[in-house]
Amino acid sequence: MSYESVSHEGQPLLLGDDTPPRRRGRRIAVVTGIAVILLALFLIFGRGHKAPPKGPAAEQAPPVSVIAPGRQTVDRVLTANGSLAAKREMPVGVAGEGGRVTRVLVEPGQWVAAGQVLATIDRSVQAQTADSLAAQIRVAQADATLMQANLDRARQLVANGFVSRADIESKTAARDAAAARVRVAQATLGQQRAANGRLDIRAPAAGLVLTRQVEPGQVVSAGSGVLFRLAQGGEMEMRATLAESDLAGLHVGARAQVTPVGSTVKFDGVVWQISPVIDPATRQGTARIQLRYDQALRPGGFASAAIVSGASTVPLLPESAVQSDRSGNYVYIVGPDSRAAKRVVTVGEVTDQGVSIVAGLDGTEHIVVAAGAFLSPGQKVKPVLQTPQTAAASSPS
Incomplete structure (x- = not known):
């Protein structure tokens, strides 16, 4: 008995297998494709992936620059x-009776000495008055001289009995009255001359002229206000x-x-x-x-x-070492285990030399100079110690 047969297309068929040839070919192609895909996945993810290493090699410790700032004296500014x-500003006005200004002798920005005349006021009437008083002194002096001569003659005649002692006393009183009139006239003239001197507007002390508020021809008086302003000693x-x-x-x-x-x-x-x-x-x-x-x-x-x-003695850090967030200012310190730790600080004066830290540090810590924004608490780092001067020079301004 034969187990083969011939199909109508001339291809041999196994007896007992009634699967159509086309369907069976598709199944073989699908199975083959799945096998290829699984093999590719194995090659990619099976061989290429290795289990993460354990131990010190698992951490990539980045190098960071650190400083031990110590403590420095920082001015509080x-x-x-x-x-x-x-x-000391000195306002200068009219000290006397005033009058018409004849000359102004200074300008703002000029230096003046104590007592220097700043402006002059017309004194023609006052000058005539002073001359009159001077003449009155001469008249009084002439009267006093005459009274003294009369007294001297009377004293010569009193011994001979021609003049009584009452006459001597009367002539002595007349002589004294004439001398008093001389002194009164002299005092009156001195008063007038002092008043005339106050007509000039003078600097009360040496200094710098700041402002000028008067011009020639202006009539001024004690109520005219401030005419000059001076800075005492400049x-x-x-x-x-x-x-x-x-x-x-x-x-x-x-x-x-x-x-x-x-x-x-x-x-x-x-x-x-x-x-x-x-x-x-x-x-x-x-x-x-x-x-x-x-x-x-x-x-x-x-x-x-x-x-x-x-001044205060505090740690001084470069500006790049100090970070800030919503909670305030902080720095990263590196401990003995070479791990970064976040430390909250209080910032004081900020100067060209750096930032002073008034609280949070004692100056002995190792502070991360830069790259603090890229670190996280507990991260393993490789500290590279720098001097504060080197760190300040290399930190960004």
Whole structure:
């Protein structure tokens, strides 16, 4: 009995297998494709993937620069704004009876000596009065001379009995009255001359002329107000406005640097007076900073000041070492296990030398200088110790 048969297409068929040839070919192709895919996946994910290593090699420790800042003396600097003014401003007006101004002898910006004439006032009438008083003195002196001569002759005749002692006493009184009239006339003339001298407007002390408010021909009197303003000795000051809390830590003699608006030049000064009262509305007071004269210091101008109100010994860090977030300022320190740890700090003065830390550090820690924003607490790092000077030079400004 034969187990083969021939299909109508001439291909041999196994007896008992009634699967159509086309369907069986498709199944073989599908199975083959799945096998190829599984093999590819094995090659890619089976051989290529290795289990993560365990131990120290598993952590990639990045190198970071660290410093041990220690403690440094840092000035406590207060910044303030205010106006420039003469330290001692001297308003000058009419001291006498006044009159018509004949000459003005100075201009703003000129230096004057004590007693120097700033302006003159017409004194023609007063001069005539002084001449009249001088003539009265001469008349009184002539009377006094005559009375003295009469007294001397009477004294010569009294011994012979021609003149009584009563006559001598009368002539002595007349002589004394004439001498008194001379002194009265002299005093009156001196008073007139003093009044004439007050007609001139003079500088009460040496200084710098700031303003001039008078012109020749102007009639002035004691009620005319201020005609000149002088800065005594040319000394200037800045009246810096500070908060009540800042004034509490400030002392007379504190150093300061003043920069007028529109200028880059800094002028050294010293606090010479601190306001004894606080404005109840603004809670501010005034610190007066004495300055040497300079043409750039113009009274009435505006300026800023940096006042050194004290010093403290604190750690000083580069600005790049201090990070901040919603909770405040912090730094990263590296412990003995070479792991980064976050430390909250309180920032003090910020100067060109760095940032002072008033709380949170004692200066012995190893502080990450830069790249703190890319670290996370507990991360393993490779610390590279630098000196504070090197770190400050290399930190970004």
